[in-house]
Amino acid sequence: MxxxxxxxxxxxxxxxxxxxxxxxxxxxxxxxxxxxxxxxxxxxxxxxxxxxxxxxxxxxxxxxxxxxxxxxxxxxxxxxxxxxxxxxxxxxxxxxxxxxxxxxxxxxxxxxxxxxxxxxxxxxxxxxxxxxxxxxxxxxxxxxxxxxxxxxxxxxxxxxxxxxxxxxxxxxxxxxxxxxxxxxxLLRDTQANRISKVVELIQQRFKEPIRVQELADMVHMSQSSLFNAFKAVTSMTPLQFQKQLRLNEARRIMLQDGIDASAASYRVGYESPSHFNREYSRLFGIPPMTDISRLRGHKPTTDDRIQM
CATH class of the missing domain: 2.60.120.280 (Regulatory protein AraC)
Structure with missing residues (x-):
């Protein structure tokens, strides 16, 4: 330096x-x-x-x-x-x-x-x-x-x-x-650009079930090529990516809208609240309502607000 x-x-x-x-x-x-x-x-x-x-x-x-x-x-x-x-x-x-x-x-x-x-x-x-x-x-x-x-x-x-x-x-x-x-x-028709479009599609439709073949068809790739390129770009599978979007959105709406974990799970696309609770605990370290009570009980800290 x-x-x-x-x-x-x-x-x-x-x-x-x-x-x-x-x-x-x-x-x-x-x-x-x-x-x-x-x-x-x-x-x-x-x-x-x-x-x-x-x-x-x-x-x-x-x-x-x-x-x-x-x-x-x-x-x-x-x-x-x-x-x-x-x-x-x-x-x-x-x-x-x-x-x-x-x-x-x-x-x-x-x-x-x-x-x-x-x-x-x-x-x-x-x-x-x-x-x-x-x-x-x-x-x-x-x-x-x-x-x-x-x-x-x-x-x-x-x-x-x-x-x-x-x-x-x-x-x-x-x-x-x-x-x-x-x-x-940024360049059209590169694999990275196609994967960025897939990311946008998952973001727009994260509450819906993912069909990898449908995503592949939308960006004119084979299913295996899409899967490999998506993992190269994000280090996740499309399903893992969608799950993190769902769980982060569930956390946001529980905190802002005051709904419980069961209601949040359905709103972000889960069919089973118990499945949602398990995956939420795995990502955030504690059960959903315990996490939300913790967040509501103190002034927002660096952990809660920093996006960098």
């Missing part, structure tokens, strides 16, 4: 500390840009990651998705080009050196439009890429993040500068070491 890079990181940490609301997730005045802050390590916390780019400025986190495990260290970028169920665990955070990060939602259509404008020949890739990637950030990308946060002190500049900075960030990302993999999710 260069001296310049270390300096920019410290400036970013100072900017984040000035604008956070407190522990957990801070929604900023900039659309799609969030700040993350924790003064304590966390236990394993299931979550759904939407397409986004995250920058970890301080601390350390382990992210597990399916059978894959990634370690995110300070100065690292986390790229998530498709929606993914994950389990996150903050490994290094304290009052003296908090866990600090920035997340920016990615607009895949804008990324695709920019890629077309760049008009660069596609690079050959030998296998379907795993969807979540980490890479050490560079000075160019850190500079864009710094200018994003500087806008918080100049709200009059946001309407003009925010779209320009987002476009620059997307350009830098496409030119970065993870750009080759990212392009595979």
């Amino acid at each position: 260069s001296d310049t890079m270390t300096g920019i990181q410290q400036e970013l940490i100072n900017l984040v500390n000035r604008h956070i609301d407190g522990p957990g997730l801070t929604e900023t005045a900039l659309p799609d840009i969030k700040l993350v802050h924790s003064t304590e390590n966390t236990s394993c916390s299931p979550a759904i990651y939407s397409p986004m780019l995250c920058l970890l400025l301080q601390g350390e986190k382990r992210i597990t998705a399916g059978a894959r495990e990634l370690l995110l260290k300070e100065g690292d970028l986390l790229l998530v080009p498709v929606m993914m169920p994950v389990v996150g665990e903050i490994l290094r955070a304290s009052a003296e050196q908090p866990y600090i990060g920035i997340s920016i939602a990615l607009d895949l259509k804008e990324l695709t439009d920019l890629l077309i404008t760049m008009n660069e020949p596609p690079e050959a890739i030998t296998k379907c890429p795993y969807c979540i990637r980490t890479v050490t950030s560079d000075d160019d990308i850190l500079s864009v993040f710094k200018r994003f946060l500087a806008l918080l002190d100049h709200p009059e500049d946001v309407p003009v500068m925010l779209p320009l900075l987002k476009r620059e960030l997307m350009f830098r990302l496409l030119k970065s070491p993870v750009g080759v993999q990212l392009r595979q999710f």
Whole structure:
């Protein structure tokens, strides 16, 4: 890590500390840009990651998705080009050196439009890429993040500068070491792009029974090719992916709508509440109503609110 890079990181940490609301997730005045802050390590916390780019400025986190495990260290970028169920665990955070990060939602259509404008020949890739990637950030990308946060002190500049900075960030990302993999999710008719469409279909219809052959037909793949490519991209089978979506949604509606576990199980597509209870306990570590009582009984913490 260069001296310049270390300096920019410290400036970013100072900017984040000035604008956070407190522990957990801070929604900023900039659309799609969030700040993350924790003064304590966390236990394993299931979550759904939407397409986004995250920058970890301080601390350390382990992210597990399916059978894959990634370690995110300070100065690292986390790229998530498709929606993914994950389990996150903050490994290094304290009052003296908090866990600090920035997340920016990615607009895949804008990324695709920019890629077309760049008009660069596609690079050959030998296998379907795993969807979540980490890479050490560079000075160019850190500079864009710094200018994003500087806008918080100049709200009059946001309407003009925010779209320009987002476009620059997307350009830098496409030119970065993870750009080759990212392009595979954007280019039409690549296996990764087809799997991203399957992910969208499962997300839209997660309450319905999955028929792998039907999914394969929709993206013009054989059933075996779809199964293998889906597992390469997500490290899960389509059924495992659907199950995590169902369980995370059930947790959300029990907490927000005040319904019991049995009602939630039917609403997310389970036919048996007892089956739902077993799978919920396996993912979240405790039975559903015990979990919801715990969440309702205390102020939201980093575990409950952080999506990075």
